[in-house]
Amino acid sequence: MRFASTLVLCLLALAARAQGVLTFETTDHDFGKVPEGTMATHEFKFKNTGNQPVVIANAQASCGCTTPEWTKAPVLPGHSGVIKAVYNSAGRPGVFAKTVTVMSNATEGSKVLSLKGTVLSKEEIRASLTPAQLAATPRLTLEKATYDFGRIEAGQQPVAHLTVRNTGPKDLVLGTLTSSCYCVGFRTVPAAIKPGQRAVLELVYAPRGTGALAEVVTLDSNDPRGDAKLTLKADVVKSLVPTSLVKESGASVPFK
Incomplete structure (x- = not known):
């Protein structure tokens, strides 16, 4: 009886550890200075360092000015994927800070990625450029x-x-x-x-x-x-x- 209980506990412990893990190269990106009117794009790359496949259920941006795309297929252990974030700078001069929340079946079910930068207005860009x-x-x-x-x-x-x-x-x-x-x-x-x-x-x-x-x-x-x-x-x-x-x-x- 004691052996059976010990076996059940061991199996539960193994099951708890059997899960995918999203390991990002970085969770923050600074675009620096972005000319107004461009689509600032960055790819957050990650690897599944766990022992079960990871499925990205959704990637939600903090505003409508940021559009996320992500790897739709299950990411197997040892394989990599990407979360692509596109920030539309049109009509948005000044400092910006946005986030993309990634939801998955990984050990950390919710992961927040951060974007920031400064959009230079066309007047600022034009004033800083030489004629050439x-x-x-x-x-x-x-x-x-x-x-x-x-x-x-x-x-x-x-x-x-x-x-x-x-x-x-x-x-x-x-x-x-x-x-x-x-x-x-x-x-x-x-x-x-x-x-x-x-x-x-x-x-x-x-x-x-x-x-x-x-x-x-x-x-x-x-x-x-x-x-x-x-x-x-x-x-x-x-x-x-x-x-x-x-x-x-x-x-x-x-x-x-």
């Missing part, structure tokens, strides 16, 4: 700064196609779109534009009213010269169907 250094930065050029949808019906969400060129010697990274109406967004997130290349941006417009509308949209990027501004125009009507046809369709037809 400024010439070596990416440069955003809009082929046209106005797009007219013409006459559209309320409730429609038309797409504007605008061409952007990078006339600088480094990759141009586009950031966020902002407008006072909060009614314009990217159809798909644009990729970085190589030097000398161009890209067609697809902007989805969801008008908030009717009549002759003109929405000023600000396009953020890593061009230190400043943000680009463009205007979307539209004549928004309640219906594109002529009034006479609406009346005819609603008129009663007498029996013959």
Whole structure:
């Protein structure tokens, strides 16, 4: 009886020790000075130093400005994985400190990773650059700064196609779109534009009213010269169907 009890206790002790362990190379990262408009990215690498597979259930950022990605497959003992954190610096000059909380089935079920840095405004960057250094930065050029949808019906969400060129010697990274109406967004997130290349941006417009509308949209990027501004125009009507046809369709037809 005593032997059986001792065996059970030993098995329970072994089971308690049979668990995955997340060992990170580092849990803190300092980006230092980050130019406004860039997507500051860091990969937190880890290794499973335990004796059971580790599954990352979730990685939760402390704000919507930080986007985490992580290894989805079970990490076997002795194998490695990564937690990738991307901080969107667009429109956020100044000091920042963010966290990503990693939840898993490891011995330490919750692990906090920290990010910090200082986002330099475009004015600060531009003031610190010599003319030669400024010439070596990416440069955003809009082929046209106005797009007219013409006459559209309320409730429609038309797409504007605008061409952007990078006339600088480094990759141009586009950031966020902002407008006072909060009614314009990217159809798909644009990729970085190589030097000398161009890209067609697809902007989805969801008008908030009717009549002759003109929405000023600000396009953020890593061009230190400043943000680009463009205007979307539209004549928004309640219906594109002529009034006479609406009346005819609603008129009663007498029996013959």
